[in-house]
Amino acid sequence: MIILNGDATVPPNERLITHLRHVDLAVPDFGREFAFFTETWGLKAENTESGLAFLAAEGSPENYCVRLREADQKRIDLIAFGAATSADVDKLAQRLAADGVRLVTEPDVLKTPGGGYGFRFFDNDGRTIEVSSGVEVRRHRQVEEGESIPVRLSHVVVNTPNPEATVEFYRSHLGFAVSDTLMHPRMGEMMWFLRTNPFHHSLAIARGPHVALHHASFEMRGLDEYLRGTGRLLRAGVEKVWGPGRHTAGNNTFSYFLDPHGNTVEYTTELEQLDEDTWHPHLYDFTEPMVADQWGTANPMNELVASKSFNDPDLGVFHAPPI
Numbered sequence: 001m002i003i004l005n006g007d008a009t010v011p012p013n014e015r016l017i018t019h020l021r022h023v024d025l026a027v028p029d030f031g032r033e034f035a036f037f038t039e040t041w042g043l044k045a046e047n048t049e050s051g052l053a054f055l056a057a058e059g060s061p062e063n064y065c066v067r068l069r070e071a072d073q074k075r076i077d078l079i080a081f082g083a084a085t086s087a088d089v090d091k092l093a094q095r096l097a098a099d100g101v102r103l104v105t106e107p108d109v110l111k112t113p114g115g116g117y118g119f120r121f122f123d124n125d126g127r128t129i130e131v132s133s134g135v136e137v138r139r140h141r142q143v144e145e146g147e148s149i150p151v152r153l154s155h156v157v158v159n160t161p162n163p164e165a166t167v168e169f170y171r172s173h174l175g176f177a178v179s180d181t182l183m184h185p186r187m188g189e190m191m192w193f194l195r196t197n198p199f200h201h202s203l204a205i206a207r208g209p210h211v212a213l214h215h216a217s218f219e220m221r222g223l224d225e226y227l228r229g230t231g232r233l234l235r236a237g238v239e240k241v242w243g244p245g246r247h248t249a250g251n252n253t254f255s256y257f258l259d260p261h262g263n264t265v266e267y268t269t270e271l272e273q274l275d276e277d278t279w280h281p282h283l284y285d286f287t288e289p290m291v292a293d294q295w296g297t298a299n300p301m302n303e304l305v306a307s308k309s310f311n312d313p314d315l316g317v318f319h320a321p322p323i
Contacts, residue, residue, distance in 0.1 A: 042149030126317030159208030245298030
C-alpha cells in the first residue's frame with residue numbers, strides 16, 4: 001500500500017454536485033428485468049407505464065434509483081447526480097459548455113417523477129449524464145432489522161479503455177476527488193474511486209476493453225441484512241460473480257450478481273465516510289489478498305471474475321436516450 005499526496009481537485013465547499021441519484025438502463029426483455037429488480041433484488045415500482053418503470057429503494061428519499069426502459073438493444077441510458085440549487089445547475093451547465101463539453105439538453109424543468117430542474121450532457125466517453133436540483137422528496141421509510149432489501153443506491157462503477165482521461169474529466173469539470181486507486185504490478189493503475197461528498201465513492205472508473213457499465217451497487221441496512229440478501233439471491237439461483245467479502249478501499253462489503261441482461265449489480269454495506277480535510281488517497285495493489293477481500297471469504301479475484309464485469313460494449317455512447 002502506498003499513500004499518495006492529497007488530491008488537488010475542487011475543494012468540497014466549491015463542488016456543485018452533491019450526490020448520486022439514479023442509474024437508468026435500457027433492456028430488450030423488459031418484463032424479465034422488471035421482475036428481477038422488484039421481486040428478487042428488492043426495489044419498489046413507484047411509477048410504471050408501458051415499457052418504462054421507475055424503481056425506488058424503500059429507505060431512500062430519491063423518487064427512484066433505477067429506471068428501466070424497454071429497447072431493442074441493451075445500454076446505459078444515463079447516470080444522474082444531484083445539485084443543491086437551480087443556480088448551481090445553471091452554473092454547472094454554463095461551465096461545461098464553456099469548456100467545450102457537449103450538452104444534450106439545456107437546463108429546464110424535468111418531466112420525470114419528482115420533477116425538478118436539470119440538464120444532460122455527454123462525458124468524455126459518451127455516457128449521458130444528468131444533473132438536477134429541486135426534485136421532490138419521496139415518502140420513504142426506515143428499513144427494519146432483518147429486511148434484506150436495498151436502502152439506497154450506493155455507487156456506480158463504469159468501464160473505459162481510457163480511464164486516465166475519464167478520471168480527469170470528472171475531476172476537472174465536475175469537482176470529484178480521488179479517494180483511492182487500485183493497481184496491478186504488471187498492468188498498472190486499474191480502478192479509481194471518486195467522491196463528491198464524504199462517502200468514499202459514489203462513482204468509480206475501471207480500466208476495461210470498452211465503454212460499459214461495470215456494476216451498480218446498492219446499500220443494505222447492515223451486515224445482517226447484507227448477508228441475508230446475499231443468501232436470498234443464492235437460494236433464488238441468481239448467478240454470483242464475486243463475494244461475499246469486504247474490500248479494503250472503501251471498507252465496504254461486496255456480493256456481486258448478474259441481472260438477466262448480464263449487468264453486474266452489488267449488495268454492499270458500511271461504505272466508509274471520510275474526513276475530507278485529513279484524507280490522503282492510497283494506491284492499493286489488488287493482487288494482495290487483504291486488498292481484494294479483507295475477510296478471505298470471497299471466491300478469488302481472477303480473469304473469469306474480471307471478464308464478467310467487462311459487460312457488453314455500451315451501444316448508447318454519444319447517443320442520448322429518447323426519454
